[in-house]
Amino acid sequence: MEPDEKAQLEERLKSALWLSIGKIVDEETIKLGANATPQFIGALTEMVWAQIETVSQDLESFAKHAGRSTVNVSDVMLLARRNDGLDSILRAFVEQRNEAS
Numbered sequence: 744m745e746p747d748e749k750a751q752l753e754e755r756l757k758s759a760l761w762l763s764i765g766k767i768v769d770e771e772t773i774k775l776g777a778n779a780t781p782q783f784i785g786a787l788t789e790m791v792w793a794q795i796e797t798v799s800q801d802l803e804s805f806a807k808h809a810g811r812s813t814v815n816v817s818d819v820m821l822l823a824r825r826n827d828g829l830d831s832i833l834r835a836f837v838e839q840r841n842e843a844s
Contacts, residue, residue, distance in 0.1 A: 760795075761788045798822065 744752070764787055768779045805818040816837060823830045 757788065757792060760792060761785070764788050764791060 761784065765784050768784055768787070772779050801822055802814045802818050805821050806812065806814045809818070820830070820833060820837075823833050
């Protein structure tokens with residue numbers, strides 16, 4: 744992928760993320776009777792984007808370290824190991840998926 748195409752794809756993904764976050768924030772502010780500025784939504788989007796970049800780099804590194812080119816469930820579980828709440832939710836989800844298969 745050429746740098747220009749990569750930049751365009753990144754901008755489209757960020758726009759989609761901004762739209763999704765905006766919808767979630769709108770729903771929550773209606774429930775709470777509060778307001779959120781466009782600047783807040785923009786800042787939240789940038790923070791989420793940065794977190795997505797970090798997580799994706801970590802997942803790619805875990806897979807590469809294991810000699811794989813594809814991220815799998817074990818990589819995700821390794822990433823979640825330090826967050827007890829997330830780890831338990833993901834383990835329950837994996838168990839549910841395994842039982843359904």
